[in-house]
Amino acid sequence: MAAQFNGKIALDVRDSVPDWEPYLLPTTAENAPNVLVILYDDTGMASWSPYGGRINMPTLDRLAANGLTYTQWHTTALCSPTRSVFLTGRNHTRNSIASLMESTNGFPGNSGRIPDDCAPMAHILQDNGYSTFWLGKDHNVPEQDNAAGGSRNQWPLQMGYDRFYGFLGGETNQWYPDLAEDNHFIEQPYTPEEGYHLSKDLADQALQMLRAQQATNPSKPWYMWFCPGANHAPHQAPQEYIDKYKGAFDDGYDAYREWVLGRMIERGIMPADTDLTPFNPMPEDQANAADHVKPWDTLSEDEKTLFRRMAEVFAGFSEYTDSQIGRIVDYLEETGQLDNTIIFYCADNGASGEGSSDGSVNENKFFNNYPDDLAENLTRIDDLGGPEAYNHYPTGWAAAFSTPFQMFKRYSQYSGGTCDPMIIHWPAGIKAKGEIRHQYHHATDIVPTILDVAGLEMPEVYRGVEQAPLPGVSMRYSFDAAPDAPTRKKRQYYNMIGTRGLWQDGWKVAATHAPITGHGHFDEDAWDLYHVDEDRSESKNVAADHPEKVKELVDAWFEEADVNYGLPIDDRTAMEQLTIDRPSSEPPRHRYIYYPDSGAVPEGVAVNVRGRSFKIIADVDIEDGAEGVIFAHGSRFGGHALFIQDGRLHYVYNFLGIQPEQTFVSEKLTPGKHSLGMDFSREGAGEHKESIGTTTLYVDDQAVASGPMRAQVGKFTLCGDGLCIGYDSADSVSRSYRAPFTFTGGTIRGVAVDVSEEQYLDLELEAQAAFARE
16 A cells, blocks of 8 residues: 555445545656657767768658757667666666676676666656557567566566567567567568568557557656667668668768768867877777778779678668658657657667678678678678678778767777767757757766656665666756756766776776777776867877876776676677576576477577587478478578478578578478488587588488588577477578478477487487377
């Protein structure tokens, strides 16, 4: 009971007096605004038109013209950490999310589990009368919980959201996404051939949620977090949007940097004396070779053609998503909600350099430490942006879209990784229109701002737990301040996969260390010093002139690291971090048994066949004409499948989408009961540590096909395209069939996947006995 009952209770209700006060739900302050936060992925400030960039963003332009454009708003330099800050308002390592959810390492600052003393803001809004909605990317669910039977304690509904529709991982195929709704997984509602694209679907779902809200509770304010897959890889968009940019990037990324800096200065985004930083600023003994930028004038004509097209696709992806967001803004205007809706339109980190120097037609190669092949990329140029490619532009465009700063995403010590677009629009609450704001701010300031405009505070104790204080400041003071009024923020700490920095009172230190290199020796890092108030692009290292300032700020960094669980620092390679052995609620085992009529099993909790020998055995009863998928895991960009087609058993291993697919086929199968399977015997490692070995295809106890095969040691996808029995979910593993290619004409009793050293034929007998007991 929330309050004392002050009515009268008698034996007879007719002699009693009710009191509803103790049972009324909390309500918001009068005229509390709606809140819409639009959080793009992987977008440098120099990308978008309001900042002078070449990518047209009509919806964002409209909001900027009637709102405020911030030029010094910052993030953590990576997605999961920044999103955790939006969730709770605390620094990312204080949230125990130092890096990606797929690279947690078991220390207080990087367990992947947000502690109870960092209450999510959505709970506070929800408890005080707001409806709360989350659309799109999550990437704050621990990998082992991204499962039908996993814990739900960090899924969106348990983090204070009434509704969720989107994907739980770090990225997803925009044509064939891995979707969840509320607390369960779902299949996409229709196909690309029927007009499906994730950006459109998310806008459709957002509109449905808002319309339902208006139909039943129009006086109740709402908070919506809209997180599209854009602009994260894979860069995929309708062809008409890609074609809008034909020729737009023909001058190349070196020229783009010069051009866009001039535009940024002309628009007042950057001071007139801003200098352009160089490509590849890291010293050779520290640099990450995968992040190298090839100068444009050293490229062949074929390379230039490919790289231009990759930029066109990225631009089309960004604008198409903005057009879908425009439908939401139009709806708010049509229904009279726009004036009192505060909109934050921003991005979670700088432009992404995960496409390597040559760009990529399959970004999953990055997570497998497998180099891109320029010759292969050139043959796929017409596939870019469509379902046949999982593409990402080269590092040169990452540097260009992060102009004028050094480096890009993952580099938290430089503004190329952290200084991102932020436009705020709130006609009812901001008098200034179309103005620029230069105050220094960070993602830690968003939660304090939202609570401030909602008339709320983060409680000191929530659900019985004393809360960690919010380190940020509300940005509301800047709404009607002068463009150059002093910032009220005093200090901000940065710490990301080996990179470190700290801003304080207009000065910044930056450790010279590249991310995910495995270099270590952090005690030997040199620290640069930049006077950001006078040198916005961080182009002039003045450490030698101010050694006392360097010491002051480095000491401050260690103070913040201590308060925010910032140690130890982890700069191990992407594949090392992604393949850390993490505890699971399920005990480890050598044999996994799966059955039909269940949903896709996410990769993080499915059997792990990476870097080892493995066997798949299915117990089936087939009829004449039987066909379809028996087992599938992954997609056309990496995965494997066992299926019957044209009366024959097929096993396909699709190694990082590289053609041709590795295929093993039997003779015609006879009707009846069979054990159908395969055995991969790992014999060693290839040049890039991929598994090399021999695969044998079996029908009952007979080997029917055999040959060499290579297999991935990294994931099929960063998160998604789960393991399926009796069908293939979302995107097809093999181009020889079309998902779901559901198994028909027989019965699948079960499928066993074994990663022990046991012989296939011995395992076959055990599997038959096990399935017979089911």
